[in-house]
Amino acid sequence: MRTGRIPSKLRSAQVAGRSSTARKLLEQAEDAQKRLAILATASTVLATSMQIDELLDRLARVLTPGAADWCIIETFGESGKAEQVAVSHRDRLAAEELAAFLRTNPLATTGGGPIAAVLAGGEARLLRPADVSGAVARAASDRG
Numbered sequence: 001m002r003t004g005r006i007p008s009k010l011r012s013a014q015v016a017g018r019s020s021t022a023r024k025l026l027e028q029a030e031d032a033q034k035r036l037a038i039l040a041t042a043s044t045v046l047a048t049s050m051q052i053d054e055l056l057d058r059l060a061r062v063l064t065p066g067a068a069d070w071c072i073i074e075t076f077g078e079s080g081k082a083e084q085v086a087v088s089h090r091d092r093l094a095a096e097e098l099a100a101f102l103r104t105n106p107l108a109t110t111g112g113g114p115i116a117a118v119l120a121g122g123e124a125r126l127l128r129p130a131d132v133s134g135a136v137a138r139a140a141s142d143r144g
Helices: 008-047 054-065 090-103 114-121 129-141
Strands: 071-075 082-089
Touching: 008 054, 054 071, 054 082, 071 090, 082 090, 114 129
Parallel strands: none
Antiparallel strands: 071 082
16 A cells, blocks of 8 residues: 555646635736726715716716726716716717717616616616616617
8 A cells, every 4th residue: 555655647637636725816916906096086076076977977987997887977966857967988989879868768667677766766776788788778678
């Protein structure tokens, strides 16, 4: 019976496995550091005193592309009408076009799309990538 010795092929596999695990841990740590940096910058933006529309625009720009491909922030008054709109995307023209659309096409808060559902229920929703295209179509149908 042999004890204490690990065959060289197995030893190489173990070292390679550790290297892979270490690489994954390093990637996770780097991703976490990026998320913390985004949060720190967002906190700084939120702590500054400025007009609400400028604050929302800066916050949306901070969150893209590091945290999301798109960032859309709308605030709604008591009447349910959008009061401020901020949109950010890598493609500034696409963001400006969407912002203009949102400002000129009010949200029907009684609609069946995801934004109307959030406004009605008061709870945020996170969409899986597979659900985004359907949610976008439903959200577009909620616009006047």
